[in-house]
Amino acid sequence: MPDESSLTFHNQPCHEPPPDISVVVPFFNEEDSLRLLYDKLVSSLESLQRSFELIFVNDGSTDTSESIIADLQKNDSRINFISFPVNSGKAKALDSGFKASRGQLVFTLDADLQDDPTEFPRFIEKIEEGYDLVSGWKKERHDPLEKRLPSKLFNTVTSWVAGFRLHDFNCGFKLYRHEILDEIELYGELHRYVPVLAYWRGFRITEIPVRHHARPFGKSKYGWERYVRGFFDLFTVALLTRYIRTPMYLFGIPGLIILFMGIMILSFISFLQFRYGSILGHKLGRPNRRTPIDWFLTPGTGKQCSYHSKMAHVWAFCA
Structure with a gap:
């Protein structure tokens, strides 16, 4: 697992105050999606009339994904990106993006175009009701059955262990207040359990249904092994939250x-x-x-x- 010194940071010199919004996008071999995603992100964020930054995290891609982001960055100073030399997992990619983010509000979403950036205003509206974390809920999923059934079991077990109900812990489309991210360090598969860790630290958590699109390019990078690792990390989460004193x-x-x-x-x-x-x-x-x-x-x-x-x-x- 690469340490912090092995990462490559491609950040623009910045003398401006922190932006209102940071968007962290981890990716791995998504060369067909990145330009389209960038256009969608910029269009949605500019409509909010708030300052923003885009943080792309290259998790050891072996295709042309990194060069595409580097090319986009030449024409947009709001883009920063981080590169891992090898694939280190989504949790490490998100953790490095969180540490680099400066916005008071931090969005996360996947780079495969299944999440819709036009949903940003709904997330912001919800978090301004007084919540600290708003999680997306893929109510109508465009995934094969072999992904939906394990996900349903995973969410049921996680809700029972966590002590509160979310329909979709695994959804990568989330909005955080930055103070949550200052308290949580991610590793393994813990990115799925940020709502649980935040809830047991006293933060207010909620969810909203979001549109979920079929993947237009490539195929999923995850297999059954992620659920095995995820359940082991669920044991860790249980120990760190509801059983920390007992x-x-x-x-x-x-x-x-x-x-x-x-x-x-x-x-x-x-x-x-x-x-x-x-x-x-x-x-x-x-x-x-x-x-x-x-x-x-x-x-x-x-x-x-x-x-x-x-x-x-x-x-x-x-x-």
């Missing part, structure tokens, strides 16, 4: 369940040993008797295992 509750309850199961298994094996002289459940010389161990076997497997165990006892007896 970690024994997190580890103790599963420990008690495992202890109880171990005691039951040990008791059953001890009963077989003392009652029948063997943990197989019958004594030598009485191979035809049905044993308690057979109760836990399927009919076919039970007959086969019972037969082989009986034959072994007969051979031992004859020997």
Whole structure:
């Protein structure tokens, strides 16, 4: 994992006051989308009549994505970008973008054109109601079933662990007040859990439905492994939030369940040993008797295992 010194910062000299809005866009091999995305971002942001900056974070792209942003930056001083030498993951890319951002309000969205920058005014309107983080909710998703079903399970489990309900923790389209980002450092898959970490620090969280477009170019860079990593990081989040003062509750309850199961298994094996002289459940010389161990076997497997165990006892007896 590259450290801070291995990053390349392509920032314009700036002597102006901080902008009102920062937009952080991580990308990885999105050469077909970046120019279109830039046009959409500028059009939407200029309509707000607020100052802004665009922070593109190149997460180790191997195509021409970086050169496209560098070319755009030559004609627009509002563009800054950061380059990772290798793909380091979305959390690290976002974290570096957050640290470089200067706006009081910080948008994040993906570079694949599935998020719609024309939604910016709705996010701002919502956050000005007194919220600290507004998360997008892809209510009507244009993703294949193999992405929607795991996502639904993920959101259900995360809501239960977090102690509050969001329909779409995984949506990358969000608006933050900058003070949230000053308190949170991202790594692993923790970018999915920023609302949870913020909620347990006392910030106000809400969500709004957003339009979700089908990906016009390329294919998703994520596979099933992200859900595996995500659930491990969910355990970390649980430890850092609701169990930070009572970690024994997190580890103790599963420990008690495992202890109880171990005691039951040990008791059953001890009963077989003392009652029948063997943990197989019958004594030598009485191979035809049905044993308690057979109760836990399927009919076919039970007959086969019972037969082989009986034959072994007969051979031992004859020997």
